[in-house]
Amino acid sequence: MSAETEDAAALAGLDNLEQDTQVKTRxxxxxxxxxxxxxxxxxxxxxxxxxxxWEIVYLxxxxxxxxxxxxxQVFPNLWDQLxxxxxxxxxxxxxxxxxxxxxxxxIVGTVVGLVVARVPPVRAAVGSLxxxxxxxxxxxxxxxxxxxxxxxxxxxxxxxxxxxxxxIANGLIAGVDLTPPLLLRAGKTMGLRRFELYRSLVLPAxxxxxxxxxxxxWAFAWHGLLAGELLVIVPNLASIGVLLVSDQDQTDMxxxxxxxxxxxxxxVLVDVLFNTLNESLRRRxxxxxxxxTAKGWRLATGIAR
Amino acid sequence: xxxxxxxxxxxxxPPATAAPAAGTEVAVAIDDxxxxxxxxxxxxxxxxxxxxxxxxxxxxxxxxxxxxxKSTLLSLVAGLEEPTAGTVSTGGRRVAFMFQEPxxxxxxxxxxxxxxxxRANGVGRPERRRRALELLDSVHLxxxxxxxxxxxxxxxxxxxxxxxxxxxxxxVLLMDEPFGALDAMTRDLLHELLEGIxxxxxxxxxxxxxxxxxxxxxGDRVVLLSSRPGRVLxxxxxxxxxxxxxxxxxxxxxxxxxxxxxxxxxxxxxx
Ligand SMILES: Nc1ncnc2c1ncn2[C@@H]1O[C@H](COP(=O)(O)OP(=O)(O)OP(=O)(O)O)[C@@H](O)[C@H]1O
Ligand SMILES: [Mg+2]
Numbered sequence: 001m002s003a004e005t006e007d008a009a010a011l012a013g014l015d016n017l018e019q020d021t022q023v024k025t026r027x028x029x030x031x032x033x034x035x036x037x038x039x040x041x042x043x044x045x046x047x048x049x050x051x052x053x054w055e056i057v058y059l060x061x062x063x064x065x066x067x068x069x070x071x072x073q074v075f076p077n078l079w080d081q082l083x084x085x086x087x088x089x090x091x092x093x094x095x096x097x098x099x100x101x102x103x104x105x106x107i108v109g110t111v112v113g114l115v116v117a118r119v120p121p122v123r124a125a126v127g128s129l130x131x132x133x134x135x136x137x138x139x140x141x142x143x144x145x146x147x148x149x150x151x152x153x154x155x156x157x158x159x160x161x162x163x164x165x166x167x168i169a170n171g172l173i174a175g176v177d178l179t180p181p182l183l184l185r186a187g188k189t190m191g192l193r194r195f196e197l198y199r200s201l202v203l204p205a206x207x208x209x210x211x212x213x214x215x216x217x218w219a220f221a222w223h224g225l226l227a228g229e230l231l232v233i234v235p236n237l238a239s240i241g242v243l244l245v246s247d248q249d250q251t252d253m254x255x256x257x258x259x260x261x262x263x264x265x266x267x268v269l270v271d272v273l274f275n276t277l278n279e280s281l282r283r284r285x286x287x288x289x290x291x292x293t294a295k296g297w298r299l300a301t302g303i304a305r
Numbered sequence: 306x307x308x309x310x311x312x313x314x315x316x317x318x319p320p321a322t323a324a325p326a327a328g329t330e331v332a333v334a335i336d337d338x339x340x341x342x343x344x345x346x347x348x349x350x351x352x353x354x355x356x357x358x359x360x361x362x363x364x365x366x367x368x369x370x371x372x373x374x375k376s377t378l379l380s381l382v383a384g385l386e387e388p389t390a391g392t393v394s395t396g397g398r399r400v401a402f403m404f405q406e407p408x409x410x411x412x413x414x415x416x417x418x419x420x421x422x423x424r425a426n427g428v429g430r431p432e433r434r435r436r437a438l439e440l441l442d443s444v445h446l447x448x449x450x451x452x453x454x455x456x457x458x459x460x461x462x463x464x465x466x467x468x469x470x471x472x473x474x475x476x477v478l479l480m481d482e483p484f485g486a487l488d489a490m491t492r493d494l495l496h497e498l499l500e501g502i503x504x505x506x507x508x509x510x511x512x513x514x515x516x517x518x519x520x521x522x523x524g525d526r527v528v529l530l531s532s533r534p535g536r537v538l539x540x541x542x543x544x545x546x547x548x549x550x551x552x553x554x555x556x557x558x559x560x561x562x563x564x565x566x567x568x569x570x571x572x573x574x575x576x
Contacts (some may be wrong), residue, residue: 007494007497007501011445011492011498012445014444014491015449101486134379183410185385185404185408186402188385189400189402190422190425190473191473193425194423200424200425201423205412253474266443284412284453285411287455
C-alpha cells in the first residue's frame with residue numbers, strides 16, 4: 001500500500017468514526033404519532049383550561065348572560081354557522097383579500113428592500129422612513145385609505161399592502177446587511193461579482209431574515225385587513241369583518257365571540273405555516289436548536305429528510 | 306552541537322536574498338508594502354515595509370506572533386485590501402484563498418459549494434458537476450457530496466474548503482491557518498493530502514501558521530515576521546526530502562531553531 005492510499009484509508013476511517021455517531025433511523029408511524037401527541041397535548045390542555053375558566057366566569061353571573069355567553073352557547077352557535085355557507089364565503093373572501101394584498105406587499109416590499117439595501121443614497125433617504133412606517137398603528141391608515149380610494153375593496157387592499165410591505169422590506173434589508181463578512185470575503189476571492197454575488201451569496205444568506213420579515217409583515221397585514229373590513233364598509237361584500245360588525249349591530253355577543261374564534265384559528269394556522277417554513281430553512285442550514293435528547297434529534301432529522 | 310545542526314543553522318538565508326535575481330519568474334511579488342489601519346489615535350501600522358516573493362510552484366510558510374499582520378498580508382495578496390504604500394503583484398495569476406474557518410455556504414451541499422467558483426468562471430452545468438465531484442474525490446470526500454456543511458466534521462469541512470479553493474484552478478493558493486482548529490491526526494493527514502496535490506499540480510502556496518513545526522513540515526521556505534509593526538525578520542530555507550514527518554528529528558530540530566528566533570522576538574517586546 002502506498003503512503004497516499006494509506007492516508008486516504010486513514011481519512012476514510014476517521015470520517016466513518018465521525019459519521020457513525022450520527023446514524024439516522026426513519027421514524028415509524030408509531031413514533032410520528034407519539035411525536036405529534038407530545039407537541040399537541042400541552043396545547044390541548046391550554047385550550048381546555050381556557051374554556052374551563054371561561055365557563056366558570058360565565059357561571060359566576062358577573063354579567064348578564066346575553067352580554068357574556070358561556071362556551072356552551074358559543075360553540076353550538078359556531079358549529080351552526082360552520083354548517084352554513086355564509087361563514088365559509090366570508091372566510092374565503094377575507095383570505096382572498098389577505099393573499100392578494102400580501103402578494104402585492106411581497107412584490108413592493110422586496111423591490112423597495114433590494115433598492116434600499118443596494119443603493120446607499122436611497123438608504124440614507126428612506127431607510128429610517130420604512131422603520132417609521134412600521135410604527136404607525138394600522139387603523140391610523142383608514143381615514144387616509146377611505147378618502148383616497150372610497151369605501152371599496154381597493155381601500156382594503158391598500159391597508160394590507162401599506163401595513164405589510166415595510167416589514168417585508170426591513171426583513172430583506174436586515175438580511176442583506178447581516179451577510180457574514182467571512183462569506184463575503186470567500187465569495188469575492190472565488191470570483192463572485194455583482195449579480196452573481198447577490199444570487200449565490202447575499203440573497204440566500206438573507207433568506208432567514210427575509211422569512212422573519214414575511215412573518216411579521218403577515219401579522220401586520222392581518223391587523224390591517226381586519227381593521228379595514230371592520231371600518232371600510234363595502235356594500236355586498238360579506239367578509240369576516242362585516243359579519244362581525246353585523247353581529248355587533250344586533251348585540252349578538254354569541255355570534256361575535258364565535259367569529260373571533262374563527263379569526264384566532266385562522267391567525268394561528270398561518271403562523272404555524274410560517275414557523276414550519278422558518279424551521280425547515282434553519283434546519284437545512286444546521287441552525288435549528290438541537291433537541292434535548294439524542295432520540296429527538298434523530299426524529300427531527302429523520303422527518304426533515 | 307553536531308555538524309549537521311551547525312549546517313542547518315548556517316542554512317539561514319539573510320532577508321537580503323528575499324528579492325529574486327533579475328529575470329527569475331515570480332508568482333507573488335510583495336514589494337516594500339506598508340498597511341496602516343485607522344487614523345489618529347487608533348492608527349495602527351499592521352505591516353511596515355514588507356518585501357517577499359514567492360516563486361512559481363514554491364511553498365512558502367509565514368509565521369509570526371499573533372497580531373503581527375499575517376492575515377493582513379494574505380488579504381493584500383488576494384486583493385481584498387489595498388496596501389497603504391508599496392505594491393503587491395501576482396502578475397495576473399489566479400489567486401485562491403482558504404481561511405481558518407471553512408467559510409462554506411451553509412445552504413449548499415458539499416458538491417454545490419465546490420461548484421461555486423466553477424460557476425463564477427462560467428463553466429457549464431454538467432462539466433461543473435463532474436469537476437466538483439472529481440475535486441471532492443481528490444480530498445477523499447466523494448461519499449459526502451450531498452451533505453450540507455453542518456453535517457460534516459470540522460476536518461471534512463476544511464477538506465471541502467480545500468476542494469473549493471482547488472476548483473478555482475489558481476496559480477497561487479493562500480492559506481490562513483487552514484488546519485489550526487483540527488486535531489493532530491486529521492491535521493497530519495491533511496498535510497500529506499495538501500502536499501500530494503501541491504506536488505502534482507505545481508501551484509504556489511503562501512501558508513500562514515503559528516505552528517513552527519507545521520511550517521517546517523510543509524514549506525520550502527519559512528518566513529518569520531516580526532510584530533508591531535510587521536516586518537520580515539528572517540527567512541529560513543528548509544531543504545530536505547518530502548514528505549517530511551511532523552515528528553521527524555530533522556523537522557523538530559529545525560523547528561526548535563526557528564522557535565528560538567521567534568521567542569527572541571517575542572521577548573524583545575516584553576522588555
Ligand atoms: N480591518 C482592520 N481594521 C483595523 N485593524 C485591523 C484590521 N485588520 C487587522 N487589523 C489589525 O492589524 C493587526 C494585524 O492583524 P492580522 O489579523 O493580520 O494579524 P495575524 O498575524 O493574522 O494574527 P493571528 O495570528 O492572531 O491571526 C492586528 O493588530 C489587528 O488588530
Ligand atoms: Mg490571522
